[in-house]
Amino acid sequence: MGFQGSCPGCGGEVEFRFENSVTLTCPHCGSLVGRSGDALEDYGKASDLTQTDSPLQAGISGTVKGRTFDISGRIQLQHPEGAIWSEWFVAFNSGERWGWLAEAQGRYYLTFPKDLPAEVDIPDYDEITIEHKITIPGSGRMVVVEKGEAQVVAAEGEIPVSVRPGEEVRFLDLQGSSGKYATLDDNDGQWELFLGREISLRQLGISDAIESRQSELAAAAAVSASCPHCGGAIEVKDPAKAERYACVYCDSLLDCNDGNLKFLKALKQKASPTLPLGTKGELRGRAYTVIGFVRRQADGFNWDEYLLQTPRLPFHWLIHSDGHWSLGKPVSAGDVTMTYSNAAYKGQNFKLYEASKPVVKAVYGEFYWKVRLGEQVAAWDFVRSPFMLSREVTQPNKAKPPRRKKKQRGKAGAQARWWYEKADSSDESNDAAEEETAKREVNYTLAEYVPLSEVEMAFGKDLPSVSGIAPHQPYPYKHFYFPIVCVLLAALLVGGLFTVAKLPRKLSTGQVDLVSQFSEIEQGPLKITGGSNIGVTIESSTLRRNEWIWVTGRFYDEKRKKLLYTQGSFAALVRGKGRTRKVISALPASEYTLRAKVTHGSGTRTSAGGALNEKVAIRVEQNVRSSGNLLVLLGAFAVPLGLVGLGHFVFAGRRWHNSNAD
Structure with a gap:
């Protein structure tokens, strides 16, 4: 319920419109008028307000999380070094609850008075240093970002605290994660907590209300x-x-x-x-x-x-x-x-x-x-x-530090x-x-x-043109990494799809008995289709550990009556009970015969007639996977990727050349 009375300074009529507001600025003489019950007191005249380009003004209404508020007034505070900021007061439900809306360098902070939990141990003002950590239940770790003093120099409208011109306050501003914000005021050695967060005009629901003020803002x-x-x-x-x-x-x-x-x-x-x-x-x-x-x-x-x-x-x-x-x-x-x-x-x-x-x-x-x-x-x-x-x-x-006349609610918003x-x-x-x-x-x-x-x-x-390398300058050719890796992955994906689409096809399987140290083998006819690799697998289950066989082979084109010396040739070494597979690049479509020569070495075990008693299995397949193709592909991309990476390494070294970090 509102309260009306006469200004003790000039006698003009004053009205407290909000419940629990205790100070207002007389619209007639500019004095700060305080009330205690039905009694009014002249707190003295404050300086004229410093004009700013603030979009806020007394009388504007807004909404926060569905709750409507009115901006009832403000005080202006000044650092000893001269900077001035405004602290607005917002009344919810006609003053049943009050919030503090601090404005500084284009940023806004909405805080509310909170009881400081007994378990929160805060040192005395003189003992606290910048970046002191304070854990506040419900808000987590908060960091002291400013420690200072301020003085009330001007006021406007209705205010829910007792304010006198020239009053000084010692305060701590704290910041938490994700926009959390708090102010601690030193009130005769007792800490008063104001807790909230950074907020935008749109979140306050008043972004549209300031559009009509554009012409007024231009005056500043x-x-x-x-x-x-x-x-x-x-x-x-x-x-x-x-x-x-x-x-x-x-x-x-x-x-x-x-x-x-x-x-x-x-x-x-x-x-x-x-x-x-x-x-x-x-x-x-x-x-x-x-x-x-x-x-x-x-x-x-x-x-x-x-x-x-x-x-x-x-x-x-x-x-x-x-x-x-x-x-x-x-x-x-x-x-x-x-x-x-x-x-x-x-x-x-x-x-x-x-x-x-x-x-x-x-x-x-x-x-x-x-x-x-x-x-x-x-x-x-x-x-x-x-x-x-x-x-x-x-x-x-x-x-x-300047002498403090009185400690009271102070700054709720940090200078940005x-x-x-x-x-x-x-x-x-x-x-x-x-x-x-x-x-x-x-x-x-x-x-x-x-x-x-x-x-x-x-x-x-x-x-001016660039000289040297900046500490945080990005590598100018870093953008090449992505396309190179993308093309490589695409090539591997396409190759993998072709491999899955074409399963190995068996052309022939045979076992050969070696009867002498030097033997010749023919296997066929083999009907080979063009466009895919040929795999020849050679395996022996009878060789001892110290024995080996050396196999050289060529494919003979039955239709063209031609022996392929380079394209369709291979050589393989098999040791002991081992297995070796050779992959041959795709041959032209035709019918072929595999002609191979086998040499046995380090062997002393022969039959009574001097013949060997060794068995060699040879399997021929088409559509086999080739690690060689993969290595060629990786090698083709390794060159540009390596050059870019080497340049990046040198660049990073030069970037840290002027660092003085240990």
């Missing part, structure tokens, strides 16, 4: 301004999120507050972006605008990163090094498992390629954090061609930032004090290798 589009240092024309593409702007004309670093620029310092840098700021293109099905440029250096190597913006979607990065390009996007730490030398992401295994501490060497354009020269992160790069999985951990300055840096003590600036924070964060980014030609086509630019 790019802002044109002049550099306060050199007067150059500047266009801030995303004024709601931009924290810093580096002028491309005079190398000045500017503070950016809703598009209002203030000179901070001269950067004295030398860098020229390959893709100019403002360049537009469509890559991998998504339209981008280049709004920022960062040059980084680690272990003597330089590479460039371009910040890509798509309205109301998470930022992406385009990384350039030695003519190689990669498209990077943020991924959840909860989907990553890692050891010292290996990492896994959604079932895919990655191998450590490099550990480094990259430093910012040049910046141009706008950024959603307060970038400056000398900033540094600790980074680990894991590769699985064509992907690179990067882990980056920020390390805060050693400044004393991909890269944060640590200030270099050797690069002090006149704004260093405001940069010092107690914020710690880990970010995982999945970058996919993009061919040079694809980037050129996407942005309509002629780009």
